Amino acid sequence: MELTPDILKSLIKSAQMxxxxxxxxxxxxxxxxxxxxxxxxGKSPEDAKPLVKDHLDKCRSCREEYQALLEGLRSIExxxx
Numbered sequence: 001m002e003l004t005p006d007i008l009k010s011l012i013k014s015a016q017m018x019x020x021x022x023x024x025x026x027x028x029x030x031x032x033x034x035x036x037x038x039x040x041x042g043k044s045p046e047d048a049k050p051l052v053k054d055h056l057d058k059c060r061s062c063r064e065e066y067q068a069l070l071e072g073l074r075s076i077e078x079x080x081x
Contacts, residue, residue: 021051028055028062036070040077 031052038045046053056063 022058023051023055025055025059025062028052028059029065032062032066032069036066036073039070040073 031049035045035049035052035056038048056066
């Protein structure tokens, strides 16, 4: 992969946004099902799991996984009704 100016800007921005208490992709992935289930139940996962919310805001891959999980759970839920 070539380090283009856009990639470098993105890496610098990510580094500047990092905090001591942030979680990585593995920790986020472990909590995605709870986050999605809370969302479907009408609860506020953003308040209950702010570190997951923060990671999803910053990480496109995890955000896409979350959105796919949420859609899958919604489909299952709708199919059972």
